[in-house]
Amino acid sequence: MSKDYGKLSQEIIDSVGGEQNIVSLYHCVTRLRFKLKDADIAKANKAKIQDLPGVLSIVEANGQFQVVIGNEVADVYQYIMNKYKIKSALGSDSDDVSQDEKEEKSGNIFIRFFNVISSIFNPIIIALAGAGMTKALLVLLSQYHILDAEGSTYKILSAAGNSVFYFLPLFLAVSAARVFKVNQFVALAIVAALLEPNFTGLVTENGVTVDFLGIPAVLMSYSGTVIPAIVAIYVYSHLEKLLKRFIPKSIQIFALSMVALLIMVPLTVMVIGPIGVGLGNGLGDLMNFISSKSGLLAGLVIGAGWTFLVMLGIHWGIVPIMINNLSTYGFDTLRPMIAAATFASAGVALGVFLRSRNKGTKTLALSSILPALLGGITEPIVYGLSVRFKRPLIAQAIAGGIMGAFMGAMQTKAIVYVFPAITTLPAFLGDTFIYYVIGIAGAFILSAALTYFIGIKEDEIEIKPTADADPSKIQLPVIGHAISLDEVKDEVFSSRAMGDGIAIIPEKGILYAPVSGTVEVAFPTGHAFGITSSSGVEILLHIGINTVELNGKGFKPKVKVGDKVEKGQVLAEFDLEVIKEAGFDPTTMMIFTNVPEAAQADIIKNHAKDFVPLMKWNNSGGATI
Numbered sequence: 112m113s114k115d116y117g118k119l120s121q122e123i124i125d126s127v128g129g130e131q132n133i134v135s136l137y138h139c140v141t142r143l144r145f146k147l148k149d150a151d152i153a154k155a156n157k158a159k160i161q162d163l164p165g166v167l168s169i170v171e172a173n174g175q176f177q178v179v180i181g182n183e184v185a186d187v188y189q190y191i192m193n194k195y196k197i198k199s200a201l202g203s204d205s206d207d208v209s210q211d212e213k214e215e216k217s218g219n220i221f222i223r224f225f226n227v228i229s230s231i232f233n234p235i236i237i238a239l240a241g242a243g244m245t246k247a248l249l250v251l252l253s254q255y256h257i258l259d260a261e262g263s264t265y266k267i268l269s270a271a272g273n274s275v276f277y278f279l280p281l282f283l284a285v286s287a288a289r290v291f292k293v294n295q296f297v298a299l300a301i302v303a304a305l306l307e308p309n310f311t312g313l314v315t316e317n318g319v320t321v322d323f324l325g326i327p328a329v330l331m332s333y334s335g336t337v338i339p340a341i342v343a344i345y346v347y348s349h350l351e352k353l354l355k356r357f358i359p360k361s362i363q364i365f366a367l368s369m370v371a372l373l374i375m376v377p378l379t380v381m382v383i384g385p386i387g388v389g390l391g392n393g394l395g396d397l398m399n400f401i402s403s404k405s406g407l408l409a410g411l412v413i414g415a416g417w418t419f420l421v422m423l424g425i426h427w428g429i430v431p432i433m434i435n436n437l438s439t440y441g442f443d444t445l446r447p448m449i450a451a452a453t454f455a456s457a458g459v460a461l462g463v464f465l466r467s468r469n470k471g472t473k474t475l476a477l478s479s480i481l482p483a484l485l486g487g488i489t490e491p492i493v494y495g496l497s498v499r500f501k502r503p504l505i506a507q508a509i510a511g512g513i514m515g516a517f518m519g520a521m522q523t524k525a526i527v528y529v530f531p532a533i534t535t536l537p538a539f540l541g542d543t544f545i546y547y548v549i550g551i552a553g554a555f556i557l558s559a560a561l562t563y564f565i566g567i568k569e570d571e572i573e574i575k576p577t578a579d580a581d582p583s584k585i586q587l588p589v590i591g592h593a594i595s596l597d598e599v600k601d602e603v604f605s606s607r608a609m610g611d612g613i614a615i616i617p618e619k620g621i622l623y624a625p626v627s628g629t630v631e632v633a634f635p636t637g638h639a640f641g642i643t644s645s646s647g648v649e650i651l652l653h654i655g656i657n658t659v660e661l662n663g664k665g666f667k668p669k670v671k672v673g674d675k676v677e678k679g680q681v682l683a684e685f686d687l688e689v690i691k692e693a694g695f696d697p698t699t700m701m702i703f704t705n706v707p708e709a710a711q712a713d714i715i716k717n718h719a720k721d722f723v724p725l726m727k728w729n730n731s732g733g734a735t736i
Contacts, residue, residue: 116183116190118659119165123178123187124195126156126163135198138188139233141167141490145176158632158641162651162704164603168494170422175226181491230290231341232430235282238275239434243527245272247537250526254540272527276438280305280333280340287341291348297368301347302340304376305333305384317388328381331388335438337431339387343379350374391435398432402444406519410448414515414554415508417452418493437528447523447539447547450531451515454551455558456492457483458510459503462562463496470607472496472567484555487530496567506561514554521546586678588625588652589699591617596700601656604700609651612702620685622654624676625701633674634659637666637683641704642676651702654685658695665689 127133127145132155134146147155155176157169165187170177180187191197249268252258258265275282280302288298304310313321314330321328333339350371358366402409420426429445436443457480464476475495482488497504523543529535531551539547587593592615599605599614624642631649632641638658642650654666665686670676690697 116187117194119163120187120191120194122163122659123160123166124191126159127176128155130195130197133197136188136191137199137230137233138184139229141179141181141184141488142170143178143180143184143188143191144229145178147176156632159634162609162632162639162641164608167491168498170494179490179494181488227290228431231283231286234286234289235275236430238282239279239528240530242272242275243529243538244535246276246527247529247535247540248272250540251537276528277334278306279335279337279434279438283337283340284344287344291344293344293348293351294368297351297371298344298347300368300372301343301375301379302333304372305339305379310380323377323381326381328377329385330380331385333384333388335434336388336391337435337438338391339379339384342387343375343383346378346383347371347375391431392439394432395436395439398445399436399440402519402522406444406522407516408519410451410515410517410519411512412515413445413448413519414451414455415512417449417511417515418456418489418497418504418507421490422493422498433525434528437525442524442526442541443528444519444522444524446525446528446531447518447543447550448515450539450547450551451518451554452507452511453483453487453489453531454554455507455511455514456489456497458555458558458560459497459507459562460492461555461559462506463500463503463567465559466563466567469611472607474606475608484533486534487532500567502565502567503562506565507558510554510558510561513557514550517553518546518550521550523547523550585625585648585650585701586623587615588623588682588701589615589617589621589654590619591615591699594698599656599698599700600696604653604656604702610702610704612651612700614698614700617654617687617697617699620687621681622652622683622685622699624678624680624682625650625652627678628676630670630672630674630676630682633668633670633672635668636661636663637668637685638663640668640670640682647705649704651700651704652682653700653702654683654697655690656696656698658690658697661690661693661695664693 123143124130124133127147132148134148136143136145138144145155157171160166160178161169165180165183166178167181168179170179192199245268249258249265249272253260253265258268281299284298284302285295288295310330311332313319314332317331319330321330351367354367354370355363358370398409417426420429429449433443433445436445460476460479460483464473464480467473467476475491479491479495483492493504497507521543523539523546524541525539526541527538529538536548594614594616596605596607596612596614603609604614622640626642626644626648628642628644628648628650630640631643632639632651634640636659638655638661639651639653642652644650658666667684669681669683676682685697687697
């Protein structure tokens, strides 16, 4: 993907309905997550975004319109936020609650819960992962006697690794304050009281009872806890609104925070904290009980189903449980089961690379393996390969389920929070480490083998006859000189990243429908169209290279989205001289986005300049001219 994110950002924003249609935006590891005003009435042009170079997939889940970018999502997000006036979904310190924010709070309570959890944890995951790897590295260094665990060097580095986990409630307080739209520093002060030395000095053990104004208060240790901080700030978000109604603005600068602290700290200590700790421990106990009673079943379900949870965006509900397990027990059994799904995804990439006969597909598969193995980033594989070809998704689920069941049955443990990857192996050191290595290696190898032998359906798609005279034949979309995509001076098309097809150097500025079907995409600039034939073949027609920059100059589109067209019907007229004088290449591409990429057609140069049928795909992977 190009390092110039301007064009991609503009096309994404325009295609979701413009700034005015965006309630808020934030990003996770690989996705831009839009909250749109009119998502339910399909104002967003999903098909157009899906076809953009640099976009892997579109996901609509949890009331969000999610654009999967991959490793460069943070750069695209930053460009968008710098250029456009779009509100971050992470919130702000603003006192005003707009109509857009009210809309953002609507919807199914289940969807809202996972959106909130995702919004709170997303910003701090990178700190958690870094601290986790630091702790894992120290375990390795001390185990091999490279560092003395009692030495000052070790303890200083240990502080770096422990800081995020010990003060996790403070990180959560800041993040939750942004999501619930309250003052971050007041929120931080409320939760910081739970870690203040005078308070922690009272906590000789969990459950100890002390007196507060004659009321017995049960004290707990809150270091590393998850739920109390989030719930406390949620309650405070409602209290703050109430206080602002009754405290005069002239004294709010000190009175609001003072009253908030006097109310929220005791309330958290006596009610919210103990309930939150109990709830967190209860969820952890339940998961550990299930794992201990039937680790095989738990691993099977999580290993096979984790990818689908990620696709739906509801995997964030599991993250607090894993973190709470590490804080409470010093280990977690869920992360190894999840690792099975991660390495099964990486196996899919290897299997597709070995099985595919298409240059573009092989390139995508090969480039996706290392990010998955070294960083645990699998969405380019999931959306670019597994979902696209479908069969690899089945192989991935089978391999992940089998090896997840194995690691669950062996009670395999993680000792710190990390993303599953080869680089994070130290996070799983311990008496079950060998089972983890066997599990992830098995998931990778089994998934690759299953993907290879099940196949990826590159040679199984066929254009089936319909009521047309000979609908299996596809005619040239323009009159001109047909060439191979290999000769196209644009990497996106020549690499076949968008699909296989042909290119034509046009001699007349008329674009014809190559098949009968429905117009699914019609760029306002008139330079590109997408048609789905009556038999289900998806065809992208693109006039020229980078001609979108002409902004419609020299183009006259004749159809719009939803129009039914007949083979040979005029889709658009374009002025070849305008295109050439502007310095653009008029070569026109016809790309089959769901036709077998392995079916490489031997395009005959100097093809007849009349509209005779060009070729017919057959299910042996070839084409008849």
